[in-house]
Amino acid sequence: MATIDFKNVQKRYGQFKAIHDFNLHVGEGELCVFVGPSGCGKSTILKMLAGLEETTSGSIEIGGRDVTDLGPGKRDIAMVFQNYALYPHMSVRSNIGFGLKMRGVPKADIDKAVNEAAEILELTDYLDRRPRALSGGQRQRVALGRAIVREPSAFLMDEPLSNLDAKLRTQTRSEIVKLQKRLGVTTIYVTHDQVEALTMATRIVVMRGGVIQQVGSPDELFSQPANLFVAGFIGSPGMNFFRGPVEIENGKAFTRFGEQRIPLGQVPQKLTAKEAIFGIRPEHLQVGETGVPVTLSLVESLGTEKILHFATPKGQETDAIETEIVSDEDARDKKTMLARVIDDRRYHDGETIRIALPEGKVHIFDTVTHEAIV
């Protein structure tokens, strides 16, 4: 168990700056998830931590020890790869014990450690099989076994679930969290899937273009996104955005959504512009008797949960920031807003309903910097 510190870490490939000034402290026993769209540098920073990529400048410390220039084998870490990276010609037993063998641990001790790890991961019956004869989930567990058997000071996981099917992914996700809690080993977990990040992490680092966008607990990221990118990236479906005027009256702020005036509560200190981008999560929109009348263009039903699609009021679309919001959903139409409701009412396409935006749930962002205004 150990802390992990990144101090002004940078990575360049020739002229291209992959990681800009990365500073982060990961506490002992934390499960810290790096999340971001592909190409955001999250895997690069993990490989730099593992010693598989050179660090251009800055320093990396594991447990207070500067490891910036140490080889991967000398950093006391274990890594789980996306494609498992099992050795196909070795049995499960040899795969799990490989790291210990390389360190010259006596055979009896290796056997004991491998058996223990296999028991934790329910692999005992498969120890003499080759990886080829295992299912995807079992292979993933072998990869985990290879990591835990060495009792390293940190686990590094590089999208370990992306090769599994949806059901197995959910199951393995919770198994990893339980295992991590049980062993208490500091873990860095990289994923592009914000759902994985929200469900697993004790702390999330949202990255984009090699720059940290926000660091915080899942709750913080969800309720207080630091900027438009984080707001749009975290949550499923992501946050709705619309452009609106800022009106101030008696110390209270208001905006307009269609014909309706929306109260925003106390005027935030930094709110000085005449216009802003407003955001509201699909689950915070309320369907009721009052509110703005909207016509549903599409209703997606997931049983009790429904996703209602309707057009953003005319003139309030946020086309200008379209490129800003990258989420793992398919390119979302920025002229459409979504409401997520859980009730027994039946909705159908073309129906007109009333939507209310409750006070305190509307986020305000600067139109230029895209930073949250609080």
Added chain:
Amino acid sequence: MIDFSSPKHRSKFGYMLLAPAVILMALIIIYPILLSVDISLQDVRIARVGGTQAPWTTKNYDWLINSEEFWNSIWVTARMVFFVGGTSLVIGLATALLVNQKFKGRALARLFVALPWAVPEVVATVIWAWMLDSSFGVINWLLLKAGFISEAIQFGSNATAAFFAVCFVMIWKGYPLVSIMLLAGLQSIPAEQYQAAKVDGASVWQRFFYVTLPNLAPVIGVTMVMTTLWVFRDFSIIYVLTQGGPIGATTTLSMLTFEQAFSFFRMGQGAAVGVVTMIICAIISRALVGRFAKSVH
């Protein structure tokens, strides 16, 4: 009219498409094999296809088993396969590992590695024959100048020198194929396996033994089969350099086949040597392919 798109008849259509190729293969591969087996069972000096057939006899095979020449050529072939195969593998693997690294001029280096393979065999051998010549060859001149030898090596009349000269040219000609095949094999090893081994603390040599070699094993197997078969049946290098001499030192099975059939005009005996060579090759390739394939699957 049969509708070949229907699932019921689809396989028939497949067979129909295959038929020309299968018939052609049968004609150009199976027929000569059967013909040589047929000739090997006849006591003939000059075989005539379509003429009157001599009665079948095992006389040629009796000669084979009792002939010193045959056992000598098996011994020569075995040594040559072992030496050429082994050395080509080592050089081929070394060059493959080298040109698999990232460095400036890698494309050019890969071209040079493959170059000997692209030169026609006879042309290359004639050039080597010149270079190895005992009175005006550059090799002897270099060795003399460097002081390694005091008098020119007689590559034509010294049995050991002739054997190694043949092996040397075969390796020179044969290692590029090994190198190209192994390079392809190296490129198919996932980078993550090396990364995982590095994180596990494996040194360069340990990564070579535990990751590179096992992953390459199937390719090495296939390559060794190809090299072995090539040495077994190669004719032009030996013929141009030594004609199988001196006193049988470089007479491999294929040289013996040629000698018996076309120098001494005992086609029955030549065919018998050919048939035995074929059987040995079939057994070796089956054994090697089976063993290396099994080591992974």
